[in-house]
Amino acid sequence: MIYSICGFCVEFTPRYELLCERAEKYLSDNQNATPEITLVVTEEEIDEHLRKFVATRALAEYVLMGIKFYDEIMLHGAFFLHSSALCVDGCGFAFTGPCGAGKSTHASLWRKYFGDKVISVNDDKPAIKISDGAVYICGTPFSGKHDINSNTVVPLCGICIMEQSAENAIRRLSSAEAIQVIMTQTLNSTDTNKMSALFDMLDETLSKVPVYKLSCNISLEAVELAYNAMKSGDL
Numbered sequence: 001m002i003y004s005i006c007g008f009c010v011e012f013t014p015r016y017e018l019l020c021e022r023a024e025k026y027l028s029d030n031q032n033a034t035p036e037i038t039l040v041v042t043e044e045e046i047d048e049h050l051r052k053f054v055a056t057r058a059l060a061e062y063v064l065m066g067i068k069f070y071d072e073i074m075l076h077g078a079f080f081l082h083s084s085a086l087c088v089d090g091c092g093f094a095f096t097g098p099c100g101a102g103k104s105t106h107a108s109l110w111r112k113y114f115g116d117k118v119i120s121v122n123d124d125k126p127a128i129k130i131s132d133g134a135v136y137i138c139g140t141p142f143s144g145k146h147d148i149n150s151n152t153v154v155p156l157c158g159i160c161i162m163e164q165s166a167e168n169a170i171r172r173l174s175s176a177e178a179i180q181v182i183m184t185q186t187l188n189s190t191d192t193n194k195m196s197a198l199f200d201m202l203d204e205t206l207s208k209v210p211v212y213k214l215s216c217n218i219s220l221e222a223v224e225l226a227y228n229a230m231k232s233g234d235l
Contacts, residue, residue, distance in 0.1 A: 006138035011035035016058035066142030092137035097162035123148035158230030165215035178211035
């Protein structure tokens, strides 16, 4: 099967219903297209995954296909960022940080605050793509247990590194501050060429997209603060 993911022509054939259902919205209209990326998950790889993790065969296939996809796109100008990403008025914003930082909770407040103006790009595993000198955030079918994602590619206008706090505050980070956190929220590879490409993409992304530290509580005021700062590029 041919899928269009992040603007790439990707070939894989799901065995199990979970991956088939999650990938359906990414099916390409041109099933005769030549794939840029071909992904294969074998039954042996699924067996190995199940020896390490408690999962069904369907979930193992889904997880492994996602890992392979994010590993392969490094040589095609894109990389994984563990984050909750959404789009408002054509601008993409990503909220990242360690587990428990409140990424999905904060994104849900954006959906409440902006309503129909929000497009949920991917609530867990979007990809960042660099194309023609511009940086984009992209939906993928690999989006965690809630399956919140859209088959969309939008300009990335800001990244927030999240932390929970009783008070709301935001400040812009230097590239040196930002990369320390972002490296912990992306996928590394054992392939030196892929890692070299990743470092180049991180440098370019951080030179073009402002990164902020957002300390926030669970409130719509936190949404207003984050949106106004990232939309203006101030601080």
